Every structure is written in structure tokens, then in C-alpha cells.
Amino acid sequence: MRVSMLRISGLPVIVTVILLYVGVSVRGQSLRYANETEIGTLWSGANFFSPVALTVQSFNGVQFARVMSMGLTVGVDEYFGLRIVPITLGARVILPKKRVSPYVGMEVGYGFAWFEKRTDTQWHDGGVVFNPSMGLRWKAKGKDRYLVSIGYKRQVASLHTANTILGPEAYNTEKYTLNRMAIRFGVVF
Amino acid sequence: MSTSLPANRLPKLLVGLVLIISTFTSCRDQVEHTVTYATQVPVYLEVSAFRKMEVGPRPVKTISDAGKIYVYGDYLFINEPQKGIHVLDNRDPSNPQNITYIEIPGNVDLAVNSNILYADSYIDLLAFDISDLSAIKLVERVEEVFPHMFVDAERGMFVTFKDTVITTTSVEQGRGWGTWRNQEAFVSSDAAAGYGQGGSMARFTLMSGHLYAVDDYTLRLFDVQQACKPKFVKDIQLGWGIETIFPYKEKLFIGSMTGMHIYDATKPDSPIRMSVYQHIAACDPVVVNDDHAFVTLRTGNMCRFGEDVLQVLDIKDPYYPKLIKSYAMDNPHGLGLSGDYLYICEGDFGLKSFNTSNVLDIANNQLEHIENKRFTDVIPAPKSLIVTGADGVCQYDYSDPRKLKLLSCINVK
Structure with a gap:
């Protein structure tokens, strides 16, 4: 887990730079709080755990004009056999239209296996999560209200098990790379 | 026609559908199985190549692994397994000074007699003159006296074992739609092939002008009455699983995985077996005094039917050793006896000290x-109680046996 954490440590720096850049470029324009709460499913054609996993996530951030929002996303992904808490930095770029606006989104971060039981002989580690998506958002009562999206979610997680046959310091590691298609429905505040 | 799809939107929809379906089917979970374990791998060496390896004194270097230790006068010798021997000035046990290092390929054991250091080097026995530590000299090489390592004596090939950590990895794809697997089913049992705990270590002791070395099956005898000219005398077959050798008053107490052998060594060049005390398979070093032998049995990789106990044997009649009492321990390894006080290394569980004046009530x-x-x-x-283990070599002041006082620790790695 330590290695994976290091691997993503450059990310906050990049995001800060982007935020500063956007902050400068939209200076004078309105900044407002943005929240998107989504539920959905994660599908795999060839799977470990369940072929259909459930996902919920909440994006909280700031929106610049109507074209871009950035923030932090916290969620829970239930793979049925593995439950992951992904904490990611997220960004959305919206192409504003009258009623239905297409948009693209990106989430990058780390999924934690906090819900999994840890013992001396068996424990889970989370891993890097990466989730690009595209979708549409609907206007209702004068502002964007609903969204649907389709995306790709890649989550890495490991299971370590002590191998008593091979000795006291032996263990098995199963490093899962879960490649899933994400279909989500959400509400925008 | 208002209910049907506009003709120009149909291709877009189809493309969209194909994209979605192909994305979905190409989303496949993957798992990488890794098995990591510590083991020993065989290393094959040619005698001719091994004899060309450098042997002899080298500048001081840090101790990266501590094997056997040996005390001679004010000096402490620490073996670095398979590599050589560190020599420390131990006049002040609270501040031992690393003074030199002797490079000896394949060395695991050592003994010192009249300023001559005996050390094994794979199949050979080497003798070094250490009377002047600033000019250590190799004075004798007794060749091929530990032939148990040979795999092909004619071609001059022998085998040794090297500790290593092995990692094997295999990648598996998800098994198609609908295979819903629980992670518990995933503990793989592949890569169980290992080389076991092979390897053999000679164990050295000196008594009555003779050097006794034991390996897995054999007691090897060297005449060292002329210290710088060790002469191989003979082999005595002992049976399998020989672990340790402890000399006491012209007797040799040899710990093996199946029991304790007692040899009468009044005639040092032809020890005679007095008795074998049998027990269930376990690893067992032994120490003795006039009346009693203290044997530790432990469980471990090589001793899987064992139990973790300290056994006290009555050896007043060495032809008929009798078990007096057994005490439960955590994971006892080596032990040392000083008067009535017994010190037992408990592996990962540290060190214990006991008063054994009443052998029937050691636990209390x-x-x-x-x-x-x-x-x-x-x-x-x-001058000190010297204890060695995975973390390094520590010395304690044991002038008050009831209260050990830490003097120094040489940490490894």
C-alpha cells in the first residue's frame, strides 16, 4: 500500500496547479459549490467477485461558470466479497447546452479496504483507482438537476494470506485489478 | 412516421450500442497470484573454482548477519554465515570493538585452540594462526574432510545452500460472465515446491587435543595436538539429524533430532558410544553438569512432530540416562548452564533464566x-553472558544471576 500511495503522491500537486490555473483564468466569474451524488453499477465481462458490483459516490467541489467543476469524491464500491472506499480527486468538463449538456469526468485516487477484516494471517490492501467517464446532464427548473454517465473504472486491491505450508514468513498475495464498466445515475445540487 | 426513429440518428445509435457492448465485454477483471517465501536454493560449486576463492584477513566490516559465536580469551568471534568470521576485542563487554574480519567462503562453524582458529570452508577444514591478530595467516588446509556436500566427487562438484526469498507470480483472467468467486477460494496452493530446509552445518568442539565436528550423519575427528597441523583421524556414523555437540569431562553429548547420544571420549581418538536417549523427533541442543543433562526440544520446520519443552535427564549413570522431568517452553533453542543457573534462548520469545538447584521444580x-x-x-x-540471534549479539552482566544487566548489543543489518 505504501508503494501505491507514493505512486499517486504527485497527483495533489498537479491538481493544485490546475486549480490555480483555472482560478486565474475564470477570475471574476462566479464560483459556486457543486455536489453530485450518484449510484450505479460496475460491470465486468470476466470477473472475480460479483459480475455486477454496486457503487455510490458523492462528489463535492467547486464549479467555475458552467463549464468545469473540481473536487473530492468519496464513495463505497461493493464487489460482494470485497468492499472498497475510493477517495479520489475529480474533475468535470461540461459542454453547456440549453437542456441536455454532455460532459466528461475523471476520478483518480486510492481505494481503501477499510471495511475488510484484518487478522495476523489474512488482510487486504486497497490500491489505485482510476475512473474516466462521460455522460449527460439534464436541466430542470432552470439548472442542471440529473445526470447519467457511462465510464470505465479500474481498481487495484490485494489480499494477503499467510502460507503456513511454506513457513513462518511465507504469504500469498492476490493482486486484483478490477476492470469494470460503470453506469451511473445521479442528482446534481 | 413521427413515432419511428429519424433515419439520420440510427447509425449514431448503432455505433453507440456497439461501443457500449464492446466496452462492457472488454472489461475483464484480472488477478496476479504471488507466493513469497523464504527458502534455501542449492548452489553448485566446482572444487577448482572454490579453491581459487580468496581466503584470509580483510579490513573490518559491519556485521550483516550473525551465525555461530565463539569466545576465546578476550576475543569474541562472530561467524557471518557462508562468508567469514568477524573478530572483536571483548575486553570490555559493554563496548566490544570490531578489530578484523577473516574472509572464509562457506564458513559456518569455528573453534580456537592455542591461538589456532579452525574453521570449515565448504568441504575443507582451515587452520589460521591468530597469535598476531594484525597478521592472521592461513597455516593449513585439510582438504575434502566434509565430503557430505559432494554431489559428484569425481567431477569435483559439491553443493551448498543459500538462503533466499522466492517470489513466484502468475496472472489469471476473470473466468467469464457469471463466475462469482469469493476471495476465500483464492488462497492458491501452487508453487509449493521448495528445496526444503536442506543444507548441513558442521558443529565444532575441542576436547583433549582433538577437534570434533558433527554434520547431519557423522562425527568427524581431527587430531589437533599439534595445533597448526590438524590431522583427520576418522568418521563415526551417528544416524541422521545430528544437531549439536557438547563436551563435558571426557564425554561428548551429541544432540540429534531423535535423541541424545553420549560418547565416552577418554580415548579421544576413538570415542565409544555409551548410550542413546531416544525421544520423539525434535530439535535439541544439550548442556550438562555432573548429574544432569538439560535438553531443549522444539518444534520447527525440520522438527514437525516435536514439542516445545525442556527435559532434564539424570546422567549419573551415563549408560542409562533417565528422564526426570519435562517443562513446557515457548520455542526453546540454544541453552547455557553456569553453576545452578540455566539460560534458555526462546527464539522469538527472548531469553529466560532459571535456578536449577532443584531440578524437580525448575518452572517455579x-x-x-x-x-x-x-x-x-x-x-x-x-566476563559476560553472550547471546546471539536474528537481531544481533548482546552481552549481559550475569554476576548477579537473578538480575541480568544489559552491557551491549551489536545489531545486525
Whole structure:
């Protein structure tokens, strides 16, 4: 887990730079709080755990004009056999239209296996999560209200098990790379 | 026609559908199985190549692994397994000074007699003159006296074992739609092939002008009455699983995985078996005094049917050793006896000290338990109690046996 954490440590720096850049470029324009709460499913054609996993996530951030929002996303992904808490930095770029606006989104971060039981002989580690998506958002009562999206979610997680046959310091590691298609429905505040 | 799809939107929809379906089917979970374990791998060496390896004194270097230890006068010798021997000035046990290093390929054991250091080097026995530590000299090489390592004596090939950590990895794809697998089913049992705990270690001791070395099956005898000219005398077959050798008053006590052998060595060049005390398979170093032998049995990789106990045997009649009592221990390894005080290394569980004046009640006479260190062997030396293990070599002041006082620790790695 330590290695994976290091691997993503450059990310906050990049995001800060982007935020500063956007902050400068939209200076004078309105900044407002943005929240998107989504539920959905994660599908795999060839799977470990369940072929259909459930996902919920909440994006909280700031929106610049109507074209871009950035923030932090916290969620829970239930793979049925593995439950992951992904904490990611997220960004959305919206192409504003009258009623239905297409948009693209990106989430990058780390999924934690906090819900999994840890013992001396068996424990889970989370891993890097990466989730690009595209979708549409609907206007209702004068502002964007609903969204649907389709995306790709890649989550890495490991299971370590002590191998008593091979000795006291032996263990098995199963490093899962879960490649899933994400279909989500959400509400925008 | 208002209910049907506009003709120009149909291709877009189809493309969209194909994209979605192909994305979905190409989303496949993957798992990478990795098995990591510590083991020993065989290393094949040619005699001709091994004899060309450098042997002899080298500048001081840091101790990266501590094997056997040996005390000679004010000096402490620490073997670095398979590599050589560190020599430390131990006049002040609270501040031992690393003074030199002797490079000896394949060395695991050592003994010193009249300023001559005996050390094994794979299949050979080497003798070094250490009377001047600033000019250590190799004075004798007795060739091919540990032939148990040979795999092909004619071609001059022998095998040794090297500790290593092995990692094997295999990648598996998800098994198609609908295979819903629980992670518990995933503990793989592949890569169980290992080379086992092979390897053999000679164990050295000196008594009555003779050097006794034991390996897995054999007691090898060297005449060292002329210290710088060790002469191989003979082999005595002992049976399998020989572990340790302890000399006491012209007797040799040999610990094996199946029991304790007692040899009468009044005639040092032809020891005679007096008795074998049999027990269930377990690893067992042994120490003795006039009346009693203290044997530790432990469970471990090579001793899987064992139990973790200290056994006290009555050896007043060495032809008929009798078990007096057995005491439960954590994971006892080496032990040392100083008067009535017994020190037992408990592996990962530290070091324990006992008063053994009443051998029937040792459990209730535990004096101390030092828990925060890993210890495997102990020497009650004149100035200090020297304890070695995975973490390094520590010395304790044991002038008050009830209260050990830490003097120094040489940490490894």
C-alpha cells in the first residue's frame, strides 16, 4: 500500500496547479459549490467477485461558470466479497447546452479496504483507482438537476494470506485489478 | 412516421450500442497470484573454482548477519554465515570493538585452540594462526574432510545452500460472465515446491587435543595436538539429524533430532558410544553438569512432530540416562548452564533464566524473561553472558544471576 500511495503522491500537486490555473483564468466569474451524488453499477465481462458490483459516490467541489467543476469524491464500491472506499480527486468538463449538456469526468485516487477484516494471517490492501467517464446532464427548473454517465473504472486491491505450508514468513498475495464498466445515475445540487 | 426513429440518428445509435457492448465485454477483471517465501536454493560449486576463492584477513566490516559465536580469551568471534568470521576485542563487554574480519567462503562453524582458529570452508577444514591478530595467516588446509556436500566427487562438484526469498507470480483472467468467486477460494496452493530446509552445518568442539565436528550423519575427528597441523583421524556414523555437540569431562553429548547420544571420549581418538536417549523427533541442543543433562526440544520446520519443552535427564549413570522431568517452553533453542543457573534462548520469545538447584521444580524458579529480543544461542563466558540471534549479539552482566544487566548489543543489518 505504501508503494501505491507514493505512486499517486504527485497527483495533489498537479491538481493544485490546475486549480490555480483555472482560478486565474475564470477570475471574476462566479464560483459556486457543486455536489453530485450518484449510484450505479460496475460491470465486468470476466470477473472475480460479483459480475455486477454496486457503487455510490458523492462528489463535492467547486464549479467555475458552467463549464468545469473540481473536487473530492468519496464513495463505497461493493464487489460482494470485497468492499472498497475510493477517495479520489475529480474533475468535470461540461459542454453547456440549453437542456441536455454532455460532459466528461475523471476520478483518480486510492481505494481503501477499510471495511475488510484484518487478522495476523489474512488482510487486504486497497490500491489505485482510476475512473474516466462521460455522460449527460439534464436541466430542470432552470439548472442542471440529473445526470447519467457511462465510464470505465479500474481498481487495484490485494489480499494477503499467510502460507503456513511454506513457513513462518511465507504469504500469498492476490493482486486484483478490477476492470469494470460503470453506469451511473445521479442528482446534481 | 413521427413515432419511428429519424433515419439520420440510427447509425449514431448503432455505433453507440456497439461501443457500449464492446466496452462492457472488454472489461475483464484480472488477478496476479504471488507466493513469497523464504527458502534455501542449492548452489553448485566446482572444487577448482572454490579453491581459487580468496581466503584470509580483510579490513573490518559491519556485521550483516550473525551465525555461530565463539569466545576465546578476550576475543569474541562472530561467524557471518557462508562468508567469514568477524573478530572483536571483548575486553570490555559493554563496548566490544570490531578489530578484523577473516574472509572464509562457506564458513559456518569455528573453534580456537592455542591461538589456532579452525574453521570449515565448504568441504575443507582451515587452520589460521591468530597469535598476531594484525597478521592472521592461513597455516593449513585439510582438504575434502566434509565430503557430505559432494554431489559428484569425481567431477569435483559439491553443493551448498543459500538462503533466499522466492517470489513466484502468475496472472489469471476473470473466468467469464457469471463466475462469482469469493476471495476465500483464492488462497492458491501452487508453487509449493521448495528445496526444503536442506543444507548441513558442521558443529565444532575441542576436547583433549582433538577437534570434533558433527554434520547431519557423522562425527568427524581431527587430531589437533599439534595445533597448526590438524590431522583427520576418522568418521563415526551417528544416524541422521545430528544437531549439536557438547563436551563435558571426557564425554561428548551429541544432540540429534531423535535423541541424545553420549560418547565416552577418554580415548579421544576413538570415542565409544555409551548410550542413546531416544525421544520423539525434535530439535535439541544439550548442556550438562555432573548429574544432569538439560535438553531443549522444539518444534520447527525440520522438527514437525516435536514439542516445545525442556527435559532434564539424570546422567549419573551415563549408560542409562533417565528422564526426570519435562517443562513446557515457548520455542526453546540454544541453552547455557553456569553453576545452578540455566539460560534458555526462546527464539522469538527472548531469553529466560532459571535456578536449577532443584531440578524437580525448575518452572517455579524462573528468574527472568527478557522478551523484546530474538535469541537462538547463548554462551556463559567469563566476563559476560553472550547471546546471539536474528537481531544481533548482546552481552549481559550475569554476576548477579537473578538480575541480568544489559552491557551491549551489536545489531545486525
